[in-house]
Amino acid sequence: PLAVREREREILLRRARLPDPPVEPARPSWAIRPDDGHGRQRWRIGGGARSRAGGRGGSFVELGWRPGYHSLADRSQGFLPGAAIQGFSARLRWDEAERRLTVRDLRLAEILSAAPWDSWTRRPSWGLGTGLAPAYELGKPPSESLVYDAHFAAGLSAAPWDGALVYALAGPEGAVGSPLRDGWRAGGDVRAGFAVGLTPRWRVAGEGALAGMLLGDRTPAPRARLDVNWAPARDFALRAEGFWRGHYREAGLYALFYR
Numbered sequence: 001p002l003a004v005r006e007r008e009r010e011i012l013l014r015r016a017r018l019p020d021p022p023v024e025p026a027r028p029s030w031a032i033r034p035d036d037g038h039g040r041q042r043w044r045i046g047g048g049a050r051s052r053a054g055g056r057g058g059s060f061v062e063l064g065w066r067p068g069y070h071s072l073a074d075r076s077q078g079f080l081p082g083a084a085i086q087g088f089s090a091r092l093r094w095d096e097a098e099r100r101l102t103v104r105d106l107r108l109a110e111i112l113s114a115a116p117w118d119s120w121t122r123r124p125s126w127g128l129g130t131g132l133a134p135a136y137e138l139g140k141p142p143s144e145s146l147v148y149d150a151h152f153a154a155g156l157s158a159a160p161w162d163g164a165l166v167y168a169l170a171g172p173e174g175a176v177g178s179p180l181r182d183g184w185r186a187g188g189d190v191r192a193g194f195a196v197g198l199t200p201r202w203r204v205a206g207e208g209a210l211a212g213m214l215l216g217d218r219t220p221a222p223r224a225r226l227d228v229n230w231a232p233a234r235d236f237a238l239r240a241e242g243f244w245r246g247h248y249r250e251a252g253l254y255a256l257f258y259r
Contacts, residue, residue: 032077032078033078034078034079035078036077036078036234037070037075037077037078037079037234038070038074038075038078038231038234038235038237038258039234039235039258039259040067040068040069040258040259041065041066041067041068041258041259042064042065042066042074042256042257042258043063043064043065043256043257043259044062044063044064044065044066044091044239044254044255044256044257045061045062045063045064045254045255046061046062046239046252046253046254046255047059047060047061047062047252047253048060048062048241048250048251048252048253049250049251049252050142050248050249050250051248051249051250052136052139052247052248052249056097057097058095058096058097058098059096059097060093060094060095060096060250060252061093061094061096062091062092062093062094062104062252062254063091063092063093064089064090064091064092064104064254065089065090066086066088066089066090067087067088068085068086068087068088069085069086069087070083070084070085070086071084071086071110071205072084072112072165072193072195072205073195073203073204073205073227073229073239074203074229074231074237074256075201075203075229075231075234075237076163076195076197076203077200077234081116081159081163081165082112082113082114082115082116082125082157082165082167082195083112083113083114083115084110084111084112084114085110085111085112086107086109086110086111087109088107088108088109089105089106089107089110089131090103090105090106090107091103091104091105091106092104093142095142095143098141098142098143100143102142102143103132103146104134104142105131105132105133105134106131106132107129107130107131107132107133108130108131109128109129109130109131110128110129110131111127111128111129112125112126112127112167113125113126113127114127114157114165114167115157116157116158116159116165117156117157117158118158118159124154124155124156125154125155125156125157125167125169126152126153126154126155126169127151127152127153127169128150128151128152128153129149129150129151130148130149130150130151131148131149132146132147132148132149133146133147133149134146134147135147135149135175135177135179135180135219135221136245136246136247136248137219137220137221137222137223137245137246137247137248138179138180138217138219138246139246139247140179144179145179146177146179147175147176147177147179147180148175148176148177149173149174149175150173150174150175151171151172151173151174151189152171152172153169153170153171153189153191154169154170154171155167155168155169155170156168163196163197164194164195164196164197165194165195165196166192166193166194167192167193167194168190168191168192169190169191169192170188170189170190170191171188171189172186172187172188173186173187173188173189173211174186174187180216180217181216181217181218181219182216182217183216184215184216184217185213185215185216185217185218185219186213186214186215186216187211187212187213187214187215187218188211188212188214189209189210189211189212190209190210191207191208191209191210192207192208192209193205193206193207193208194206194207201230201231201232202228202229202230203228203229203231204226204227204228204229205226205227205229206224206225206226206227207224207225208222208223208224208225209222209223209224210222211223219246220246221245221246222245222246223243223244223245223246224243224244224245225241225242225243225244226241226242227239227240227241227242228240228241229256234258235257235258235259236255236256236257236258237255237256237258238253238254238255238256239253239254239256240252240253241253241254
């Protein structure tokens, strides 16, 4: 109708006279084209030192490969915050004290979906993982500690500020393998972690967990890790890693190559 068109014209004319244009909202730190993110595959090479109570420590060198996709400690540009998917990863390690080549771990899947809870996004966070990993809390040499484990957890995540993420999850956990008493264990764990982008090149991520086994081997398995990642280029990074599980400790420095 003519009256409506006249009213619209009046509104548009008044809007055009406004002195200040609308302010563009600040672009979040992760809002970068996906093809500007790091490469999908990742090779890592490096070394470090380990120690455990009641046993010899020593140095090691390591070679690892991951065909996809992304972890919280990786350079975050081009990836959604809180999303970490590693479809497969393997690490081989030469242990100087044992004088032998061992499998550090062989993970079939490690997934974390930690969407920050806010007024717009209200859904739980969750994570799962399964594969081979050493049960260091048993106090045995790494080459004699390999078990097959699996876990699932759900919880909540939050973004205290742009570029930061914290999460807390809980759920069932279990493992099977000859190093365990009775060959298996089942129970649950509570884990909490964080990831912070200090600058576009520097990133810090960590996680800690307390596990309680109700069946099978009930050896306590508290654990924690801390990663400091420096990425001077899109497809290259240097990473310092610290890891603690039971009476076991290790620290290493690695070069990461993406393609």
